[in-house]
Amino acid sequence: MRGNDRVATHNCHSRSNRESRKVAAFDGLSNMELLLNSMVLPVTFPLAAGILCLLLPKAFDRARSVLATVASAITVLIVCRLLLEWKQLPGNAPMILSGSAWGSLRLDHLSSFILLVTTVFGFLISLYSMGYMRGKERLREYYAWLLGTIGIACGVILANNLLLLLIFWGLLGFALYVMIGIAGPEAAEAAKKSLIIVGGSDCLLMLGVTIVWVLADTLTLSSIRMDLADGIRYVAFFCFAIAALAKAGAMPFHSWVPDCGAQAPASVAAFLPAALDKLLGIYLLVRLTTGMFVMNTAMNTLLMLVGAGTIICAVMMALVQHDLKRLLSYHAVSQVGYMVLGIGTGTALGIAGGLFHMLNNTIYKSALFLCAGSVEKKTGTTDLDNLGGLAKVMPLTFVSCLVAALAISGIPPLNGFYSKWMIYQAMVDSGRNGNCLWLIFLATAMFGSALTLASFVKVLHAVFLCKRSAELRHRDIREVGFSMWLPGIGLACLCVIFGVFAYQLPLATMIFPAVGGVVQLSGAWYASVATVLLLAAYALGVLVYLLSTVRKARSCNTYIGGEIMEEVFHHKGTDGKVENVEVTGVDFYKTVEDLSPLREIFGAARAKLFDIYDLGGKVSAYFWEILRAAHGGLLPMYLTWVLAGLLVLLWMLFSGGRVAI
Amino acid sequence: MDLGYLILQVLVFPGLLFTAVAGLITSWVDRKVTARVQMRVGPPFLQPFYDVLKLMIKETCIPAGTARGLFLSAPLFGMAAAALASLLIWRAFLVPGQTFSGDIIVILYLLTIPAVSVILGSFASQNPLASLGGSREMKLLLAYELPFVLAILVPVIHTHSIRLFDLLAAAPAVYKPSGIIAFAVAIICMQAKLTLVPFDAPEAETELTGGAYVEYSGPPLGVFKLTRAMMLFTMPIFLVAIFCNGIAFDKGALPILLGVLKYLGLVVVVVLIRNTAPRLRIDQAVKFFWGPVTLAALVAVIAAFLGW
Numbered sequence: 025m026r027g028n029d030r031v032a033t034h035n036c037h038s039r040s041n042r043e044s045r046k047v048a049a050f051d052g053l054s055n056m057e058l059l060l061n062s063m064v065l066p067v068t069f070p071l072a073a074g075i076l077c078l079l080l081p082k083a084f085d086r087a088r089s090v091l092a093t094v095a096s097a098i099t100v101l102i103v104c105r106l107l108l109e110w111k112q113l114p115g116n117a118p119m120i121l122s123g124s125a126w127g128s129l130r131l132d133h134l135s136s137f138i139l140l141v142t143t144v145f146g147f148l149i150s151l152y153s154m155g156y157m158r159g160k161e162r163l164r165e166y167y168a169w170l171l172g173t174i175g176i177a178c179g180v181i182l183a184n185n186l187l188l189l190l191i192f193w194g195l196l197g198f199a200l201y202v203m204i205g206i207a208g209p210e211a212a213e214a215a216k217k218s219l220i221i222v223g224g225s226d227c228l229l230m231l232g233v234t235i236v237w238v239l240a241d242t243l244t245l246s247s248i249r250m251d252l253a254d255g256i257r258y259v260a261f262f263c264f265a266i267a268a269l270a271k272a273g274a275m276p277f278h279s280w281v282p283d284c285g286a287q288a289p290a291s292v293a294a295f296l297p298a299a300l301d302k303l304l305g306i307y308l309l310v311r312l313t314t315g316m317f318v319m320n321t322a323m324n325t326l327l328m329l330v331g332a333g334t335i336i337c338a339v340m341m342a343l344v345q346h347d348l349k350r351l352l353s354y355h356a357v358s359q360v361g362y363m364v365l366g367i368g369t370g371t372a373l374g375i376a377g378g379l380f381h382m383l384n385n386t387i388y389k390s391a392l393f394l395c396a397g398s399v400e401k402k403t404g405t406t407d408l409d410n411l412g413g414l415a416k417v418m419p420l421t422f423v424s425c426l427v428a429a430l431a432i433s434g435i436p437p438l439n440g441f442y443s444k445w446m447i448y449q450a451m452v453d454s455g456r457n458g459n460c461l462w463l464i465f466l467a468t469a470m471f472g473s474a475l476t477l478a479s480f481v482k483v484l485h486a487v488f489l490c491k492r493s494a495e496l497r498h499r500d501i502r503e504v505g506f507s508m509w510l511p512g513i514g515l516a517c518l519c520v521i522f523g524v525f526a527y528q529l530p531l532a533t534m535i536f537p538a539v540g541g542v543v544q545l546s547g548a549w550y551a552s553v554a555t556v557l558l559l560a561a562y563a564l565g566v567l568v569y570l571l572s573t574v575r576k577a578r579s580c581n582t583y584i585g586g587e588i589m590e591e592v593f594h595h596k597g598t599d600g601k602v603e604n605v606e607v608t609g610v611d612f613y614k615t616v617e618d619l620s621p622l623r624e625i626f627g628a629a630r631a632k633l634f635d636i637y638d639l640g641g642k643v644s645a646y647f648w649e650i651l652r653a654a655h656g657g658l659l660p661m662y663l664t665w666v667l668a669g670l671l672v673l674l675w676m677l678f679s680g681g682r683v684a685i
Numbered sequence: 686m687d688l689g690y691l692i693l694q695v696l697v698f699p700g701l702l703f704t705a706v707a708g709l710i711t712s713w714v715d716r717k718v719t720a721r722v723q724m725r726v727g728p729p730f731l732q733p734f735y736d737v738l739k740l741m742i743k744e745t746c747i748p749a750g751t752a753r754g755l756f757l758s759a760p761l762f763g764m765a766a767a768a769l770a771s772l773l774i775w776r777a778f779l780v781p782g783q784t785f786s787g788d789i790i791v792i793l794y795l796l797t798i799p800a801v802s803v804i805l806g807s808f809a810s811q812n813p814l815a816s817l818g819g820s821r822e823m824k825l826l827l828a829y830e831l832p833f834v835l836a837i838l839v840p841v842i843h844t845h846s847i848r849l850f851d852l853l854a855a856a857p858a859v860y861k862p863s864g865i866i867a868f869a870v871a872i873i874c875m876q877a878k879l880t881l882v883p884f885d886a887p888e889a890e891t892e893l894t895g896g897a898y899v900e901y902s903g904p905p906l907g908v909f910k911l912t913r914a915m916m917l918f919t920m921p922i923f924l925v926a927i928f929c930n931g932i933a934f935d936k937g938a939l940p941i942l943l944g945v946l947k948y949l950g951l952v953v954v955v956v957l958i959r960n961t962a963p964r965l966r967i968d969q970a971v972k973f974f975w976g977p978v979t980l981a982a983l984v985a986v987i988a989a990f991l992g993w
Binding site: 413415416419422426430433434435436441445448449452455456460463466467470471474475477478481482484485488489490491550553554556557558559560561562564565566568569572573574576577578579580581582584607609612613615616618619 | 701745751772786787794847
């Protein structure tokens with residue numbers, strides 16, 4: 025573009041002020057060089073590949089899925105290369121690409137970790153989609169938007185300019201809308217709801233950006249640091265926080281997540297609400313609370329309140345769901361509560377715990393959604409009433425689902441337990457610093473974890489362990505193909521590895537640096553040692569089994585009341601229909617549901633009294649009714665309005681500046 | 686940390702073997718006291734050992750068409766977790782300096798694993814009675830978890846630490862009114878955690894014929910029984926540690942004797958409750974725990990905040 029050579033290389037710069045180091049300047053690059061710059065490439069490459077996917081004709085659907093998978097794998101490599109490049113900077117200073125035209129890009133510990141996780145998940149979802157989406161409609165748009173979403177998300181993470189962030193953030197909301205809609209016309213309502221809630225929060229983000237721009241006189245994210253000194257700054261903070269929480273799906277901005285999760289294709293649900301939107305929402309929240317704003321106790325307590333409320337309300341809703349994907353979506357909401365709770369403590373340990381929980385949630389929640397997708401692919405339903413007995417025929421899916429379910433319930437030594445344990449500890453610490461509600465939050469969080477276990481126990485029973493439902497009994501169901509079970513198994517392994525080697529792997533390399541590296545753990549929970557001990561005791565038990573009669577175990581029918589169960593329970597009714605008298609597990613918590621105050625609350629929740637979308641709809645409908653009266657369809661009426669408006673304008677014009685427009 | 690030494694600890698003392706033997710002895714105490722209450726003679730001292738050994742040589746039956754791996758592993762995981770929990774508690778007694786902050790939370794979570802293993806094992810049985818038993822076990826867990834956590838947190842508020850060692854070093858929680866209420870709540874929750882009468886709905890011999898365990902036989906059933914015995918030992922020890930300073934091993938013989946007496950006293954309370962109360966239906970149990978028991982726990986928490 026321009027001739028002057030202002031491209032600075034990484035190593036020859038050693039200014040004292042690290043923040044102002046410019047790794048490269050836009051002005052010195054040609055357009056092509058700019059697009060291929062290692063910091064821009066994670067954004068442009070997937071977008072370009074997405075456009076290619078869009079251009080391929082319909083006959084090449086198979087090639088398109090391969091192309092998308094390869095492209096997302098290459099994106100991971102591009103990000104890895106960028107991270108290596110960044111690691112070579114002296115002192116691990118943030119890597120900055122600045123310029124006037126686009127704003128600037130910035131890579132530091134926090135964004136690098138989120139960037140890597142995002143692209144890895146993009147790859148896993150593409151791989152899974154090869155099997156899951158095969159033979160479905162609108163694949164062209166699906167893959168184009170999948171890759172596009174990866175690129176846009178990278179843009180959000182790298183952006184160091186609030187306007188740039190806002191643009192990518194808005195695009196992501198739109199991508200969500202399109203990708204939910206791909207499931208077909210029945211998903212249109214869910215897509216619209218998501219667009220309105222997420223888009224509404226985008227408007228607030230826009231307002232927040234404007235306020236911050238006026239107050240701080242800059243749009244550069246890394247140089248903004250504000251005290252919550254007066255009302256307008258609180259407004260700005262709330263605007264940003266609501267945008268972050270709505271994206272992550274925390275209450276009361278959660279109601280798009282269950283609809284989206286239930287209606288969208290399972291791969292989309294696993295990628296967007298379960299993984300990516302959590303990553304980005306929590307990323308923005310951490311940026312807000314640790315960078316842009318100086319938090320005070322009241323705001324931290326408010327965040328913790330939102331977190332604790334989200335945990336308990338969402339998990340209660342999950343407990344009584346009948347649809348697998350909807351149930352998982354409520355957990356996607358509930359888990360956000362733990363992250364917000366951790367960040368709300370305001371301590372380094374709590375924020376690290378929140379970030380770690382975000383990573384863990386991404387892993388196990390995606391695994392669960394992928395399992396739900398596999399079940400749906402093979403049985404054609406996700407209704408818990410009509411499933412059952414899949415453990416024997418889909419063992420790999422079952423194992424990955426079991427591990428992920430135990431991890432999300434916080435069973436030690438899996439990863440979910442480690443991050444929860446960090447958050448709990450941070451809460452006790454925050455109690456020492458004068459927060460008096462910590463105990464209620466702590467008890468809520470631990471109780472929420474028991475409720476999570478309860479709802480997953482129900483899932484495991486209804487989908488995998490109980491006898492097959494009448495619909496499935498005579499169907500030949502097999503395990504899903506390689507590309508579909510591999511991501512699930514891989515994620516389940518990660519659940520184990522990140523739990524057992526939590527300190528050595530994710531915490532020391534990614535998460536502690538992201539919160540500044542000063543995390544105090546007074547004598548850690550040695551998950552790896554504990555695992556060895558558990559396995560040792562387990563192995564002793566296996567030894568006992570091997571020495572005893574278990575080797576020659578006899579397989580026998582299940583009897584009930586002295587009769588073979590199948591014969592008693594599966595007779596045909598008088599109308600020729602097979603009666604299914606079995607316990608499916610769907611109504612396990614009927615007794616809990618029917619307890620006195622809970623019954624009314626569940627009733628209100630079913631009537632959508634807590635849904636911000638429906639409430640907002642009712643409020644705006646009220647105003648519509650008033651405005652509608654003005655639209656009577658009568659020409660004289662409209663002419664009167666026009667004339668009145670004209671008169672007002674004239675009066676303003678001629679009143680000579682006394683009325684400010 | 687010497688890993689080999691720790692493995693020996695978890696397998697022998699104070700882990701698996703020690704807990705199992707102590708638990709079986711405790712279950713003998715339970716049976717003997719129960720017999721006395723019912724004007725019977727009661728079993729000989731070694732009867733609980735004979736029972737478990739007998740199960741080890743009985744035939745194993747596995748329901749056809751089930752997930753065999755889960756069916757067989759579930760009891761083992763419960764046993765392993767109980768052993769590890771016991772190890773963590775006893776290490777706080779024996780080598781106080783080496784415990785870590787937050788170990789109470791780890792122990793709390795480990796102590797739920799035996800219940801989880803019973804639930805998963807019962808579901809893998811593919812029998813409606815077992816499924817119902819498992820679901821009741823789960824509901825019971827939901828019911829007592831909230832008041833139990835609140836009660837455990839009362840001493841934590843007193844000392845501002847979630848490290849078991851700090852609780853052992855501080856003044857016992859039961860010296861304060863809030864501690865007494867919390868202790869009572871915790872005892873009731875323990876009764877449910879051990880699924881003893883009045884909270885034995887998951888097994889309910891008369892209606893579910895053993896419920897969760899209905900399809901289990903031979904060694905896997907033996908392991909379940911052993912885990913129950915281990916929990917019968919570990920749970921009272923945990924409560925004694927949390928609320929009454931546990932057992933002090935570094936101050937001579939008298940404090941050790943005192944500690945053992947505290948433990949035995951708690952066991953006798955458990956046995957007496959189980960012999961004098963009728964079984965509650967599961968919905969009554971849930972209502973009971975979420976209603977009055979949680980209320981009492983909250984009162985204790987508020988009192989603890991006020992320093993009482």
